[in-house]
Amino acid sequence: MRKAILTGVLSALGFAFQTPQGKAPMMDSINSEALKADVSFLASDLSQGRLTDTPANRWVAEWIRSRFERIGLETVDPGGSYYQTYYLMTSTLGKENLLEVSGEGVTLQLAPGQDYYPHNFSASGLVRGPLVYAGFGMTVPDLSYDDYRGQDLSGRVVLVLNGEPGDQDPTSPFDGVVRSEASSPLRKTLFAQEHGAAGILFVRDVHSHPGPEDFEAAARSYWPEQPPRIPRYTLAMWSDQVRIPAAEISTALARILVRGSKRSLEELAEAAESQAGMTTLPLPAFTVSLKTAVQRHTVPDRNVVGLLGGSDPKLKAEHIIICGHYDHNGMEGSQAYPGADDDASGIVGTIAIADAYVQAARAGQRPKRSVLFAAWDTEERGLLGAWAYAESPLLPRDRIVAVLNLDMISRDEEVPVGGGPKFNGLEVQTAESNRNAVNILGTVRSPDLKVETEKANKEIGLDLRFRYDNNASNLLRRSDHWPFMQHGIPAVWFLTGLHPDYHTIYDRPEKLNYRKFERIVKLVYQESWNLAQQAGRPGMLPRKGLMTEASSSK
Numbered sequence: 001m002r003k004a005i006l007t008g009v010l011s012a013l014g015f016a017f018q019t020p021q022g023k024a025p026m027m028d029s030i031n032s033e034a035l036k037a038d039v040s041f042l043a044s045d046l047s048q049g050r051l052t053d054t055p056a057n058r059w060v061a062e063w064i065r066s067r068f069e070r071i072g073l074e075t076v077d078p079g080g081s082y083y084q085t086y087y088l089m090t091s092t093l094g095k096e097n098l099l100e101v102s103g104e105g106v107t108l109q110l111a112p113g114q115d116y117y118p119h120n121f122s123a124s125g126l127v128r129g130p131l132v133y134a135g136f137g138m139t140v141p142d143l144s145y146d147d148y149r150g151q152d153l154s155g156r157v158v159l160v161l162n163g164e165p166g167d168q169d170p171t172s173p174f175d176g177v178v179r180s181e182a183s184s185p186l187r188k189t190l191f192a193q194e195h196g197a198a199g200i201l202f203v204r205d206v207h208s209h210p211g212p213e214d215f216e217a218a219a220r221s222y223w224p225e226q227p228p229r230i231p232r233y234t235l236a237m238w239s240d241q242v243r244i245p246a247a248e249i250s251t252a253l254a255r256i257l258v259r260g261s262k263r264s265l266e267e268l269a270e271a272a273e274s275q276a277g278m279t280t281l282p283l284p285a286f287t288v289s290l291k292t293a294v295q296r297h298t299v300p301d302r303n304v305v306g307l308l309g310g311s312d313p314k315l316k317a318e319h320i321i322i323c324g325h326y327d328h329n330g331m332e333g334s335q336a337y338p339g340a341d342d343d344a345s346g347i348v349g350t351i352a353i354a355d356a357y358v359q360a361a362r363a364g365q366r367p368k369r370s371v372l373f374a375a376w377d378t379e380e381r382g383l384l385g386a387w388a389y390a391e392s393p394l395l396p397r398d399r400i401v402a403v404l405n406l407d408m409i410s411r412d413e414e415v416p417v418g419g420g421p422k423f424n425g426l427e428v429q430t431a432e433s434n435r436n437a438v439n440i441l442g443t444v445r446s447p448d449l450k451v452e453t454e455k456a457n458k459e460i461g462l463d464l465r466f467r468y469d470n471n472a473s474n475l476l477r478r479s480d481h482w483p484f485m486q487h488g489i490p491a492v493w494f495l496t497g498l499h500p501d502y503h504t505i506y507d508r509p510e511k512l513n514y515r516k517f518e519r520i521v522k523l524v525y526q527e528s529w530n531l532a533q534q535a536g537r538p539g540m541l542p543r544k545g546l547m548t549e550a551s552s553s554k
């Protein structure tokens, strides 16, 4: 009884303290007919799948720029451009690659493709040195995790496992079953380099991923004979930092290399499963010579960015980011990947919200905080446009209040029986069961944004689903909110979900649920408006222990 009264009093107080917010102005300017017209244009055959580094991708960027200008957004770039230019890196395998291992009275000479291949971001050069095993080879300050703990690895070649501790464990502090950023091979190469290593070798984590390996097939698909339809890209600002050779080796070769430790590769992989990291272990039986020749090529790329300045003298220095990505998967022969849902829907939604804001501002209702609108490029190749921005933002990073990412916001999620690997980790479900649904990802790190999304949805009435933050599909790290989360910024992804047309030539404009699409865009607009108006900012939780709590409270 007493408890009930107390709860009543508290919630009444809570209500009284809430800032009145109300409906976002010009909401009705967002309508399904306009969204449909724009999606039909952006996802038409003429846009040829909007593939990075193609003329079609460049004119689509130009179209978005022209819409930002026409709407009346301001430029942020000091040069007065709506473009933010950055550089991608692609690479080709040179001729002079060799791996030689000597010990136990023998010398093995291996050519690329045969038990080893260089990574695409590898530096070129020759290193020779003793081998050291370093578990997963990660240094992760926010989890007090370090496999190198104060050790100097000068002149050593480091052998590390792919992945991370608890790779398939939902309670792992490394973002549960989602692969954490620190586990990426390029970042691991930089960790090893910071500790003085001369080179780095990667091998499969045979503890979490036992089973047979077809290394030669993996090598052929990494460096195919014929140049692939789409090159493998990374950000030049990252690969430019790599000064040491980096290569992948087969488990068969690794088994030989670890012999001197008197432990099997399985035992060593199991020993790497630790809370705080492991101490490096010398592998004295063999010395490694690694010669790499990887030619790097630089490709300019660009995001489109526009701003609506806020009205409050203080709060206008802070901003909300609303974004989507304009690139997609190009052409397969004469057939374009239209990418109507992925992500013409998010770009068109971003433009519609920008338009509503500017109309409202002209009618005297300018938001207190500023709002930044962004169309990222090269999401499909590794979130590279959003990464480029998050690493090098045009406005101070600590002034980003929240990121609302719109990527695939117009379909009804459908996971068929036997749908294949693209539906890994997702439960079978029909489109009918998702007619009114949208998934929200990222709230595991920012419960405040969960509350904000629910609040904004009150008048809209969508079925909000918060279910994929710790999912084997890895969805949490598969769109442009992720780089911002990695920089400690509250960020959410609005995603209607996967469907059989996902990443096929059938992701066409006529397949969209335009009624729901309109309501999702309105939801994002309302939420961003509330965030722009209220006094406080949403918070961001540390990762540590979060997954353990999240999974035990299910």
Ligand SMILES: [Zn+2]
Binding pocket: 325, 342, 343, 379, 407, 408, 479
């Ligand atoms: Zn996408």
